[in-house]
Amino acid sequence: MEGPAKVLIIDDEEVVLDSCTQILKGGDYEIATALEGAAGLALVQSIHPDLVFVDLKMPGISGIEVLQKIHETDPAIVTIVITGYATVASAVEAMKQGAYDFLPKPFTPDEFRLITQRGLDKRRLVLETMALRQEKEMLREHFAAIVSHELKSPLASVQQNLYAFAQETESVLTDSHKARLERMKSSIDTLLKLIHTWLRAYSTDVEGIQQNFKPVSLASVIAQAVESTQPHAIRKDIDITTSIEDGLAPVMGDEGTLVESLVNILGNAVKYSRLGSKVVVKAEAEPGAAVISIADAGVGIAKEDLPFIFEGFHVGKPGPGAEKGSGLGLAITRRIVEAHGGSITAQSELGKGSTFVIRLPTVEAGGRDLPAPAADRPRESQQGGSE
Amino acid sequence: MSPKRKLLVIDDDPDFVDGIKSILVAADYEVDVAYNPKDGFRALQSKIYDLLLLDIMMGRGAEGVMIARKLRKDPKLRDMPVLIITGIREQIAFLFPGGAVHPHFVAVDELVEKPVEPKLLLERVSALLKTAEDRRAQTA
Numbered sequence: 162m163e164g165p166a167k168v169l170i171i172d173d174e175e176v177v178l179d180s181c182t183q184i185l186k187g188g189d190y191e192i193a194t195a196l197e198g199a200a201g202l203a204l205v206q207s208i209h210p211d212l213v214f215v216d217l218k219m220p221g222i223s224g225i226e227v228l229q230k231i232h233e234t235d236p237a238i239v240t241i242v243i244t245g246y247a248t249v250a251s252a253v254e255a256m257k258q259g260a261y262d263f264l265p266k267p268f269t270p271d272e273f274r275l276i277t278q279r280g281l282d283k284r285r286l287v288l289e290t291m292a293l294r295q296e297k298e299m300l301r302e303h304f305a306a307i308v309s310h311e312l313k314s315p316l317a318s319v320q321q322n323l324y325a326f327a328q329e330t331e332s333v334l335t336d337s338h339k340a341r342l343e344r345m346k347s348s349i350d351t352l353l354k355l356i357h358t359w360l361r362a363y364s365t366d367v368e369g370i371q372q373n374f375k376p377v378s379l380a381s382v383i384a385q386a387v388e389s390t391q392p393h394a395i396r397k398d399i400d401i402t403t404s405i406e407d408g409l410a411p412v413m414g415d416e417g418t419l420v421e422s423l424v425n426i427l428g429n430a431v432k433y434s435r436l437g438s439k440v441v442v443k444a445e446a447e448p449g450a451a452v453i454s455i456a457d458a459g460v461g462i463a464k465e466d467l468p469f470i471f472e473g474f475h476v477g478k479p480g481p482g483a484e485k486g487s488g489l490g491l492a493i494t495r496r497i498v499e500a501h502g503g504s505i506t507a508q509s510e511l512g513k514g515s516t517f518v519i520r521l522p523t524v525e526a527g528g529r530d531l532p533a534p535a536a537d538r539p540r541e542s543q544q545g546g547s548e
Numbered sequence: 549m550s551p552k553r554k555l556l557v558i559d560d561d562p563d564f565v566d567g568i569k570s571i572l573v574a575a576d577y578e579v580d581v582a583y584n585p586k587d588g589f590r591a592l593q594s595k596i597y598d599l600l601l602l603d604i605m606m607g608r609g610a611e612g613v614m615i616a617r618k619l620r621k622d623p624k625l626r627d628m629p630v631l632i633i634t635g636i637r638e639q640i641a642f643l644f645p646g647g648a649v650h651p652h653f654v655a656v657d658e659l660v661e662k663p664v665e666p667k668l669l670l671e672r673v674s675a676l677l678k679t680a681e682d683r684r685a686q687t688a
Contacts, residue, residue: 313635317663318561320567321563321664322563322567325570328574
């Protein structure tokens, strides 16, 4: 709020307008008055007041209706109702319409000054909240750029120099030196990967991937995801078995991000599994949908945590090897699945394991349900994949 | 032995440049460096290079892209191979969602991400030099 606070008073009694104006005179206010609702609403449009007093009982448009209209115009304007007969019912009704407070007639100058002050304090808070919300949104949008430049660039330079250094000093370093150098490189690698994950979570343009949807075979998606998780599974002696129903219809989607989402789930399954246990991946057809389930017999998720796992920055209890996650994998996965018009759910029992189920709408035979952009393209380019 | 191949690096991060320059010098390339697009372009005008290593995100935004566009218009420089180095593969990926991340600014180019492992860097550099050479042999 810059400059004097703008206060608008709408009341059909001229004496009320006059005395209110008199009371606030000398303070840092700009005061406007109106004798009935329509004129008052016109002033709301033209002067954008910070605070509006509205008499509930006026000829013409009712006070309640004036309140509604003000909030439609700008919900950030703070309104206080003046009520001649201070019945609880009318005050409650006004508050329901979004009025911040009510002022029963007759009132003393001090009461009026005080409630004006309180109303303007409220207005300041409302504006501040809005500004903060906007700032938060801006930060979120710029997060990718900020992170990539401010964090990633110096880390990449350090890593580049470690690469060069390792090469140049190859012949003079002892094995212990080299081992430490390797650990440095791998730590920085981990950090860079973490930053990548953040970037993905904050800047993945979900609508963007939808523009490139093509029919995708889930068998291929699952095979790629399993392949990418296999090294970790082998290290932990975990057996990943897959069973895919024959003739599963393709889904309209983006193969890359679908693989990514499955890798996230499979990676978690392996991460939170005990050595030597099993992870089972199944894909089955339902009418109009494909259902992929990934079940592990790992540490499981506590009941109280389960509702939050698909939200960002939720980090589960460490896995058996004290492995921790970034807390973003499942949030990204959910965004990807939802961008495909699908859903993801989880069931889990602490100590017994978890099952994640992804449902994706499938393309009906004959391609009737192909979205328009893909249907416009020649068949060949749909199948061709990226070059 | 054939004369040393001349490479130019244009990148505004001196630390990063140190890290790749020493790898390239160790592999017996002659390496010049420019730390901003202006100096870089001046260097390209004054000397003939066999290959350019170009950072895409310099200064305020993608100033490297502007260099690539200028190269494309210049008949003398159009055929020089370019290794594009970027710290922001994901942002490029968003510009071309779903597609292979390869902008093709000039006839012969390739993209690597920062940091780049010595083996990969040297492989890409020699592959690009060879592709450019083959092209020249064909047109000659």
